[in-house]
Amino acid sequence: MIASLIVLLGMVLSVALTTLAERKVMGACQRRIGPNKVGYVGLLQPFNASLLLNYVADGIKLILKESVLPLESSNLLFFAMPFFTFYLALLNWLVMPLDFGVAVGELVGGGLLVIVAISELGIYGVIFSGWSANSKYPFLGALRSTAQMISYSVGLSLIMLTVIFTLGTIDLLEVITAQRSVAVCFALFPMVGLFMISAKLNTISLTYLLPEAESELVSGFMTEHGAFPFACFFLAEYCNMITISTLFGVLFFGISVASGAHIALLFFMIWLRASLARLRFDQLMSAFWSHMLPFLMGYIMFLPAFLYTFDILS
Amino acid sequence: MGIIQTSIVALLLIAVLYVASFWISTASLSTGGMEKLSAYECGFSQMGTSRMKFEILFYVVGILYLIFDLEIIFLTPLAVIMPSFDSFLIFLIVNLFIVIITIGFLYEYLIGALDLT
Structure with a gap:
């Protein structure tokens, strides 16, 4: 039970970070920085609580x-x-x-x-x-x-x-x-x-x-x-x-x-x-x-x- | 842990997120009127129905997919038991099967059924 929950949650988390990786790599390919404001070098971008930080969020925002x-x-x-x-x-x-x-x-x-x-x-x-x-x-x-x-x-x-x-x-x-x-x-x-x-x-x-x-x-x-x-x-x-x-x-x-x-x-x-x-x-x-x-x-x-x-x- | 248990955990995980999104969402479902609820069509109101005719090619591709998928399903057990049989006959069977499928595919290709343009 707990083990499967850990694997599945890890999967969802990994997906969230993959979206960030995609934006970063695309940014690098097009000679721009990509998301780098939220958290340390943009690491918190996928989970951004947009009400607090007032940036465009990816994941949590769509639930709201x-x-x-x-x-x-x-x-x-x-x-x-x-x-x-x-x-x-x-x-x-x-x-x-x-x-x-x-x-x-x-x-x-x-x-x-x-x-x-x-x-x-x-x-x-x-x-x-x-x-x-x-x-x-x-x-x-x-x-x-x-x-x-x-x-x-x-x-x-x-x-x-x-x-x-x-x-x-x-x-x-x-x-x-x-x-x-x-x-x-x-x-x-x-x-x-x-x-x-x-x-x-x-x-x-x-x-x-x-x-x-x-x-x-x-x-x-x-x-x-x-x-x-x-x-x-x-x-x-x-x-x-x-x-x-x-x-x-x-x-x-x-x-x-x-x-x-x-x-x-x-x-x-x-x-x-x-x-x-x-x-x-x-x-x-x-x-x-x-x-x-x-x-x-x-x-x-x-x-x-x-x-x-x-x-x-x- | 069992397969069923894990799949139920996955089901619950998504269901919780799904239901939570309807609770948390700040706007109601009913505001906005027709403009928000009508189907999207380049800023105009909808012209005609969307249940329309489509290209027959999509149907042809679907049929081809069924045939090839069945073929793969038939070949998979053959591939697994092949080492234990270790006879020349089984290669003839496998290859005969593939040749028949390929002839059918070639016929369809040569009469131009897959030509999209």
Whole structure:
């Protein structure tokens, strides 16, 4: 009880600090300082009690705001979906390894499948929240985000499948222990790069800013959401970013969240967001379906034959 | 500690924040009238309904996703039990399965069903 509460609260806290890290890194990339007033070098920015310090706050402020329920929306779905999305984002941490042989929920066997299932359930949060707002921009934004997320989640699952082929297990704790002698990232080097790309695009990623294309779609599927429902989407997004960065370390390097190495991929995601221009939507989709997917299918065909020929099945 | 216990803790954690935000929020839900409560549409009042037709391509992508996801679900147990079987036959089965899926995908790609422009 207490232990799970500590892990979950730590997760929420870590998400809050990730939003700050993003603003700082973006600031550094654009040659400005970024938030540096609240607390020591801006460290208290995410929790700022704005009434006292009179600065713009990030986290607590959104709880204090008024929630608007649009007249024509489907009320239940409209308020339930942000909750659902954030809940799913936190549920990932039931099975995510915290250290060698340590996870919050002791689930024997199928940790990787649980993560895949949760990340694909998250798509319902996007599509229903866009539909239930009963407004044009959220609807179009939800369609686009859904198409993008389901495409790249296929890619993500195929990449996980290559790791399963190589290590012969779907238990995340066993995935870590199987890599104690040598990490699998050397054997599956092309997959490392592809995982980085599809990890960014599978989370509701701010990276290419496609789901919330500000110039044409205002704010994507969450245009009508304000106050804490919006904050839920925001937190869930960063929570998913941390989860997928940790999963990257677990799958390819055999290191868990205790090593803190997921910060590298997190930094890489923010860095890409600051430096790359936005893709057009059709370019993004054709990049997956006509370039990445054929390569992945070929790799899946090649890999078992390779492992069998050289007799290195685990 | 069990999975169910932890997921209930997560549920309560978010629920407390969610309910607290409705209590604490300083403005009421009803003030502001139509302007605040109508759907956002570039500063104009709403034109038509938002339940409109959409591009068939999103539907095609959804169907493709279902097929590929099922394929991955079928391949995962094969990948796990492959070391214990250690026979040549199982590679033929896996590869045959992937080839059939790929032929279907190629057909869909070549007739231009995925062409967005």
